[in-house]
Amino acid sequence: MQKNNPRTINAWCMYDWANSVHSLVIVSSIFPVYFSATARNEQGGDTIQFLGFSIKSSVLFSYSVSISFLLVAFLIPFCTAIADYAGRKKLFMKIFCYTGAASCAFLYFFTRDTLTISVLAFMLSLIGWSGSIVFYNSFLPEIATEENFDRFSARGFSMGxxxxxxxxxxNLTMILFPDMYGITDPSLPARISFLTVGVWWILFAQIPFRYLPDNTYNKKSEGNWIFNGFRELKKVFGQVRTQVNLTRFLLAFFIYNMGVQTVMYVATIFGANELKLPDQSLIMTILIIQLVAIAGSYLFAYLSGRLGNIYALMIGVAVWIGICTGAYFITQEMEFFILAGVVGMVMGGIQSLSRATYSKLLPSDTQDTASYFSFYDVTEKVSIVLGTLVYGLVEQVTGSMRNSVLALLLIFVVGLVLLSRIPSQKVYRIRLDSTGN
Structure with a gap:
């Protein structure tokens, strides 16, 4: 297959366009706000009953994210190994995509009376969303050459x-101006938003499903898929262990991503519960973050071209340390807005550059891209599990989200130290070329 084909690259980027509405509407903005307002007891308090347990709604939200990604971390390696062996990456991508999108649409029925099943649907949407992305990411080394990884990865995130x-x-027009749509039920605009996410996701996913290659390396699915999938996973795991810089990067990524993803998942809850910001301010803040993140993705792609991927990532992690420091002290709405702008600048950049860096560190002749990316995905998901778990536990024990922010600050410091142990990809490749290898 011809690499760097504009039509294929644009189709690949369209999956970011399709699935990122889940990240924004369901994970970061409307759903967390609606969840905080709906997950209340009869007296209006935030301590509720869930599956027989008494728990704060914000803690339940964090734990739901943790459990979802823990399940993904166990499931994905086997799915990717089977997909690589059978040449069925696109099929598995479709299964996870449709599962996640349908779960989002089901959240239309989320009310206080349907809390339990709605939380389960939210968790299933996270599983479908994150599961599809690992297969989506694994297409990058198949459709592009290495010198374009940073740029195309940034384009995908920007499209998203x-x-x-x-x-x-x-969706905001419905929430802020329901009269324009003849809506009188105050909960209906948010619930329609969840439905639109599912429809949007499925609709635009048809573009990458149409143009992405199917079975690039002409794998033949002979014998037992599951048994041979396990063998495939074992083989790739052995290869990963021999790649020194790859394993070092995965460890550093595991640590700093704990902080990045946790901030993304709990920022809205922090603003609502700790700063008592109104719903409209929270949603508009998330919107600002998304717009700034477009520029941030390309900024970090530029920095990687000038300094190398690792140095650019170190700059991003250093900024995250500053963000956590500021978050611990903020008390005013305007301070929250300013901090959100900084978050947006580094959020997209560090995510797109992490994906591109991992792609560069893969063996150049690998055909098991989905299996390799399963290790990246498991690292990411387990880091989310631990990050949100630590955040929730610290809040539950101390009673303050600000103490949870301090825990994230320490996580970023450790991540920065680990990144400093890895040769910058630009410098590393120059050194290899100079030796003639």
């Missing part, structure tokens, strides 16, 4: 931010 903002603006 633009698409999600467009749908978000439409």
């Amino acid at each position: 931010y633009i698409g999600s903002v467009l749908l978000m603006v439409f």
